[in-house]
Amino acid sequence: MQHFLSNKIFSSKAWIVLLSLPFLFSCASYNNKLSRYYGFLKHNNYSDAQNALNNNRFLKQNRNELLRLMELGKLNHLQGFYDSSNIYLNQADAFIESQRKSMGDFIKSGLVSPMAKNYLGEDFERFMIHYYKALNYLYLNQPDGARVEARRITLSNNTLEDQFKPTSNKYKEDAFSLIVQGLVYESNGESNNAFISYRNAVDLFLNAENRIYYGVALPPTLLQDMYRSAYRSGFTDQIQRYEKKTGIEFRNTETNEAGELVLFIEKGMAPIKADQRFTLTNIGNGSFFFNGPFGGMNIPFDYGFAGWNTSRSISDFSIISVAIPVYTPQNIHFESTKIMLNGQSYKSQLVHNISVLAPEILRERMIKEVSAALVRAVIKKATQAVASAAAKTVAENSKSDSKDKKNHGENVAAAAGLLVGLLNTATEKADTRNWQSLPGIIQYIRIPLQKGVNEITLQSFSNEKKITVNSNGGLQLRNWCLLR
Numbered sequence: 001m002q003h004f005l006s007n008k009i010f011s012s013k014a015w016i017v018l019l020s021l022p023f024l025f026s027c028a029s030y031n032n033k034l035s036r037y038y039g040f041l042k043h044n045n046y047s048d049a050q051n052a053l054n055n056n057r058f059l060k061q062n063r064n065e066l067l068r069l070m071e072l073g074k075l076n077h078l079q080g081f082y083d084s085s086n087i088y089l090n091q092a093d094a095f096i097e098s099q100r101k102s103m104g105d106f107i108k109s110g111l112v113s114p115m116a117k118n119y120l121g122e123d124f125e126r127f128m129i130h131y132y133k134a135l136n137y138l139y140l141n142q143p144d145g146a147r148v149e150a151r152r153i154t155l156s157n158n159t160l161e162d163q164f165k166p167t168s169n170k171y172k173e174d175a176f177s178l179i180v181q182g183l184v185y186e187s188n189g190e191s192n193n194a195f196i197s198y199r200n201a202v203d204l205f206l207n208a209e210n211r212i213y214y215g216v217a218l219p220p221t222l223l224q225d226m227y228r229s230a231y232r233s234g235f236t237d238q239i240q241r242y243e244k245k246t247g248i249e250f251r252n253t254e255t256n257e258a259g260e261l262v263l264f265i266e267k268g269m270a271p272i273k274a275d276q277r278f279t280l281t282n283i284g285n286g287s288f289f290f291n292g293p294f295g296g297m298n299i300p301f302d303y304g305f306a307g308w309n310t311s312r313s314i315s316d317f318s319i320i321s322v323a324i325p326v327y328t329p330q331n332i333h334f335e336s337t338k339i340m341l342n343g344q345s346y347k348s349q350l351v352h353n354i355s356v357l358a359p360e361i362l363r364e365r366m367i368k369e370v371s372a373a374l375v376r377a378v379i380k381k382a383t384q385a386v387a388s389a390a391a392k393t394v395a396e397n398s399k400s401d402s403k404d405k406k407n408h409g410e411n412v413a414a415a416a417g418l419l420v421g422l423l424n425t426a427t428e429k430a431d432t433r434n435w436q437s438l439p440g441i442i443q444y445i446r447i448p449l450q451k452g453v454n455e456i457t458l459q460s461f462s463n464e465k466k467i468t469v470n471s472n473g474g475l476q477l478r479n480w481c482l483l484r
Contacts, residue, residue, distance in 0.1 A: 029432040031272045033058045037071070038269070041437060042484045046079050063118045066095050067433060070125065073132060074437045078481055082136040086145075089133050096120055114372070114431035123160050124357055125435045127177040130156065134184055135264075138477050143188055150184040150197075153177045170364045175204040175213050176352035176442065179222055182229070183262055187475040191232035198226035199238070206245060215356025219349045221446050223248055256448035258471040263339070263348075263447065264479040265460065268332035268440030270354050275430040276326045280374065282318050290370050293326050294363045299370050322373035324366075325430040327359040332440040333482075337460040339445055348443035355440040373430075439481070 031038070034056060040049035053059065053075065059068040073089035076082075099118055130149045137145030153174075161172045182197030205211055205218035223242070227250035230238045239250050280288040280299065288299045332355060339346040362369070447456070449471040458465045463482050 029272070029274050030058075030434065031274070031432065031436065034071075034436070038436065041075070041078075042269070044078075044483070046075065049075060063116065064433065066092055066099075066119050066121055067435065069095060070121070070129065070435045071437055073129070074435075077132050077136060080139075082139045086133055086136045089129050089136070092121075092129055093133075096126060113376075113429045115429055115433065119431075119433045122358070122361065122434065123156075123171065124174060124354065124361065125438065126156055127153065127174045128435070128438055130177060131180050134180060135477060135479055138184075138187070146184050147188055150181045150193075153181045171214070171357070171361050173200070173204055175201045175216070178204070179219075179351060182225065183475065183477055186225070186229060187477060189474075191229045195226060195229035195233050195235060195238070198222060198229055199242075202226050202242065214360055215353035216350050218246070219351050219444070220248070221349055221444065222351075224251055225446075227251075257473065258451040259449045259473045259476065261447045261449055261454075261456070261469050261476050261478065263445055263456075263458075264351075264477070265337045265348050265443040265445075265458070266439035266441075266479055266481045267334075267443065267460070268355070269330050269483055270434060270436050270438040270440060271327040271329040271358050272436065273325050273327055273358075273432045273434045275323050275432050277321055278324050278370075280320045280322060280370070282320070288320070288370075288374060292324060292366060292370070294366055297367065297370075299367060299374065320374065320377045322370065322377055323430040324369055324373060325362065325432055327362060329355040329359075330440055333461040334441065335461065337443055337445070337458060337480075339447060340457040340459075341447060341454060342450060346445050346447055348445040350441060351444045352439075352442035354438055354442075358434070369430075437483070439483075 034052075037049055037052040037056060040046070040052055053068070053071055058064060059071070069088045069092035073085050073092060076085035076088060099120055130153050134146040134149040137143070137149065157173050157177070160174070164170050164172045178197050178201035182194045182201065185191075185197060186194040201222060202218065205213045205216075205222075208214075211218055223246060226242065227239050230236070231250070231252065243249055276293075278290065278292050280290050283289045283298070286300060290297050290299050334350075336347040336349070339348065449469060451471055454469045454471060456467050456469060458467065458480055460482060465480060467478070467480075469476065469478070
């Protein structure tokens with residue numbers, strides 16, 4: 001290696017090798033790596049999607065195990081294999097619980113790339129595991145299993161809330177999961193628990209700016225569900241309180257005796273997470289200015305934390321290029337879904353908007369993302385300096401002729417620095433992984449059923465479907481997935 005560095009580094013062949021190094025590292029985003037799978041999925045070609053998923057080398061890597069399990073869980077759910085779906089989603093749950101950020105993950109993400117560490121999922125993705133598991137249990141006529149998932153939604157919300165101060169306006173509770181929780185409790189005849197869940201969800205909407213919670217306005221169905229569960233539980237004072245807060249009165253209509261159906265309509269797919277380069281400018285006083293997708297901000301930075309010896313020059317840090325993840329929403333048909341039953345027409349309401357939620361959560365933690373990228377940049381710069389110095393020492397010691405020592409050492413140091421610099425550039429990537437088969441948006445509607453068999457027609461844009469629901473006098477939950 002020493003001989004190569006000293007005698008061949010500036011040859012044309014050596015330059016070709018070095019300049020080709022970045023291309024030895026895959027620069028494809030997560031979306032590109034799974035493009036065949038998502039293509040089959042969008043066209044409901046589940047057999048080929050299964051094969052593409054099973055044969056995907058990227059997902060077979062241990063660090064991507066959670067993504068593999070979540071995708072298998074969703075794919076089996078789409079096919080109606082609810083037992084199998086829950087097996088994979090339970091394994092995903094267990095993986096999240098068992099994995100913690102280790103020092104090894106910190107080193108890999110700090111020295112190399114955040115793509116090198118174990119993927120543990122976004123917070124909203126973990127809530128969606130509970131959603132699909134609850135639906136699976138209800139499809140399997142296992143209400144106790146669905147109730148367990150409802151309780152676990154509370155635990156997940158508590159865990160999320162513990163990450164922030166009480167006054168923080170960041171994403172620390174999930175309104176959609178609370179609505180699902182309330183519906184599961186209501187379907188189990190637990191009006192008191194249902195009221196608490198519905199009320200907590202309503203409060204999130206009312207406390208949000210302009211009463212828009214991550215792209216979703218307060219659904220009228222949710223408010224009436226809260227009123228109804230409060231009425232059943234004898235909480236008439238709560239009804240009066242929220243009528244004053246919202247200006248919307250309680251429509252005192254009890255549940256249909258033949259039962260009701262709550263239908264979730266899942267549309268499109270979650271936004272694509274991509275890698276984008278941004279430049280940070282050193283403005284002094286230990287800060288960098290970052291002008292990113294959400295505007296400009298000052299990022300405080302501690303060189304010592306990144307392992308940079310302050311005795312060395314920091315002039316190289318006037319401008320730094322870093323890779324930051326950004327979300328690109330996919331095309332979604334936002335119009336209400338039309339539902340026809342026994343000559344009566346119903347329209348769905350927006351209840352969850354992952355296309356807005358995902359980018360907003362990323363915006364909320366942008367300082368953290370940029371700071372982590374800065375740490376990577378400084379650590380890599382430090383390794384480059386150490387490699388140059390070490391190579392120079394070795395090269396000078398190998399020369400007996402003092403006349404050639406200096407030039408030889410400087411040439412080898414420059415070559416080593418170039419090599420490490422190219423490696424650092426090639427490995428500087430943002431984490432573009434996400435559970436992309438999740439819906440871009442979810443709408444829902446509550447439909448009163450008639451006794452016996454109910455033939456329901458669903459129409460959304462160019463998609464149409466007929467479903468059959470047998471009334472059982474209670475509340476039933478179903479979903480319809482439209483991936484494109």
